[in-house]
Amino acid sequence: MQRYSVFAIAREALRHHTGWERAWKSPEPKAAYDVVIVGAGGHGLATAYYLGKNHGITNVAVIEKGWLGGGNTGRNTTIIRSNYLQDPSAAIYDKALQLYEGLSQDLNYNVMFSPRGLLMLAQTHHEVRGYLRTVHANLLQGVATEWISPQRVKELVPIINIDGPRYPVLGALYQARGGTARHDAVAWGYARACSAMGMDIIQTCEVKGVRSENGAVAGVETTKGYIACKKLGMVVAGHSGQLADMAGFRLPIEAVALQALVSEPIKPCMDVVVMANTVHGYMSQSDKGEMVIGGGTDGFNNFTQRGSFHHIEETLRALVETFPMISRLKMLRQWGGIVDMTGDRSPIISKTPVGNCFINCGWGTGGFKAIPGSGWAMAELMARGEPGPLAAEFSMWRFKEGRFIDESVAAGVAH
Amino acid sequence: MLLLECPYCGVKAEETELTPGGEAHLKRFGPGSAPEEFEAYMFARKNPKGVHFERWRHAYGCGKWFLAARCTATLEVFGTYPAQCPEPPPELVKKIKAKRPNWKGWK
Numbered sequence: 001m002q003r004y005s006v007f008a009i010a011r012e013a014l015r016h017h018t019g020w021e022r023a024w025k026s027p028e029p030k031a032a033y034d035v036v037i038v039g040a041g042g043h044g045l046a047t048a049y050y051l052g053k054n055h056g057i058t059n060v061a062v063i064e065k066g067w068l069g070g071g072n073t074g075r076n077t078t079i080i081r082s083n084y085l086q087d088p089s090a091a092i093y094d095k096a097l098q099l100y101e102g103l104s105q106d107l108n109y110n111v112m113f114s115p116r117g118l119l120m121l122a123q124t125h126h127e128v129r130g131y132l133r134t135v136h137a138n139l140l141q142g143v144a145t146e147w148i149s150p151q152r153v154k155e156l157v158p159i160i161n162i163d164g165p166r167y168p169v170l171g172a173l174y175q176a177r178g179g180t181a182r183h184d185a186v187a188w189g190y191a192r193a194c195s196a197m198g199m200d201i202i203q204t205c206e207v208k209g210v211r212s213e214n215g216a217v218a219g220v221e222t223t224k225g226y227i228a229c230k231k232l233g234m235v236v237a238g239h240s241g242q243l244a245d246m247a248g249f250r251l252p253i254e255a256v257a258l259q260a261l262v263s264e265p266i267k268p269c270m271d272v273v274v275m276a277n278t279v280h281g282y283m284s285q286s287d288k289g290e291m292v293i294g295g296g297t298d299g300f301n302n303f304t305q306r307g308s309f310h311h312i313e314e315t316l317r318a319l320v321e322t323f324p325m326i327s328r329l330k331m332l333r334q335w336g337g338i339v340d341m342t343g344d345r346s347p348i349i350s351k352t353p354v355g356n357c358f359i360n361c362g363w364g365t366g367g368f369k370a371i372p373g374s375g376w377a378m379a380e381l382m383a384r385g386e387p388g389p390l391a392a393e394f395s396m397w398r399f400k401e402g403r404f405i406d407e408s409v410a411a412g413v414a415h
Numbered sequence: 416m417l418l419l420e421c422p423y424c425g426v427k428a429e430e431t432e433l434t435p436g437g438e439a440h441l442k443r444f445g446p447g448s449a450p451e452e453f454e455a456y457m458f459a460r461k462n463p464k465g466v467h468f469e470r471w472r473h474a475y476g477c478g479k480w481f482l483a484a485r486c487t488a489t490l491e492v493f494g495t496y497p498a499q500c501p502e503p504p505p506e507l508v509k510k511i512k513a514k515r516p517n518w519k520g521w522k
Binding site: 241250251252253254300309342402 | 459460
């Protein structure tokens with residue numbers, strides 16, 4: 001791999017940029033691999049990367065039915081935070097945040113991680129109690145968060161209206177280390193690093209069936225032919241249920257649409273991420289100046305990557321109340337992603353009823369922030385065949401055993 | 416935009432009048448049931464990409480719960496029926512089979 005550096009830019013500037021090589025190779029699939037990962041989104045590529053980096057397994061293919069990073073990795077609002085209530089969540093999301101902090105150097109690819117700070121507004125007394133509890137829990141978990149006053153919120157976010165008629169701002173949960181990153185760059189950076197380790201990234205290759213022998217996985221039928229593998233990792237978010245069905249087991253997952261949108265670009269006006277969970281909208285400003293906006297999921301099962309208009313209206317109504325100055329902004333683009341929701345709104349990183357077949361799914365509406373930690377934990381699980389400390393609590397059998405990691409109660413909303 | 420006809424009041428209700436209620440025809444389990452049964456009732460869902468039977472409430476209309484057959488891949492609505500039906504009406508199943516020949520049936 002040709003390293004990116006200031007010297008590389010200087011060298012290429014002198015030869016009219018004719019020497020840049022492709023960031024990753026696009027080979028045809030081989031007949032067999034040690035590991036096949038289904039899904040070349042952030043989580044799948046991160047899994048492959050840490051399999052190679054941490055465990056020395058590089059005979060790996062990452063197969064993708066669409067294009068690299070074209071699913072939810074390219075459809076989120078790029079928010080990164082680790083201020084979760086439950087211990088297993090805080091552990092894996094904070095691992096992810098720590099890895100994000102050094103990711104550009106690690107991958108030699110600028111993922112534009114911007115730890116600009118993140119606020120979760122408390123707008124009801126119930127929420128104040130909830131966030132104070134989270135701050136205390138984070139303190140015990142070693143995750144630095146703090147409770148701040150409405151005045152401090154106003155200092156951090158001058159455009160906010162803290163005296164709204166319905167839901168005045170009563171304070172906020174503040175994580176200074178939270179922020180955003182460039183979502184595509186995360187997928188591209190991992191893909192480039194995987195390719196450099198000799199892994200094959202195979203796009204437009206859809207899985208049509210999972211073949212198993214004697215209760216263990218043998219390979220996958222794809223649109224580019226049969227690919228044998230010793231271990232299979234399923235990392236496909238919205239279509240996890242369909243893939244599990246091919247392998248012959250069921251998941252406690254439902255797929256729903258989550259929408260997001262961006263405004264026309266404006267001058268810098270907000271340099272933190274603000275989430276308002278009571279009225280349910282969140283907003284940050286991208287480096288291009290667009291206001292990046294998200295809200296709640298649509299309420300019904302949906303695989304169409306588009307949602308209902310009235311949900312956008314609800315989100316914008318909430319945010320106009322919170323940030324009156326955005327009321328005349330034009331919204332430029334809107335999109336939807338299919339998110340995989342579990343009953344306790346926590347992910348699944350688990351062995352499955354099929355031998356040597358592992359699954360990483362259920363990230364629901366909050367997967368982007370977890371990509372490095374998720375890949376790290378999934379790689380550990382796949383390499384050893386047993387979950388490490390990060391993944392241990394996220395087994396798919398926790399729903400039967402009653403060991404929920406209940407973040408739906410902790411957040412009050414899908415998050 | 417989804418339009419579902421409420422089988423009770425006959426109104427063609429638009430999505431904002433309705434509240435979605437998840438998968439229909441779930442078998443309920445109570446105290447004394449096995450962990451597997453609770454898991455099946457509370458968490459295991461069919462989540463099909465295609466024909467789906469689900470509960471809806473005409474929240475801003477007559478307020479009643481009803482059931483609907485809908486395609487999650489295209490958002491096409493096949494029909495609605497009262498919540499008292501223990502399984503989808505045969506004529507609705509026939510209609511769906513005609514439109515989706517590869518559909519494996521509702522169970």
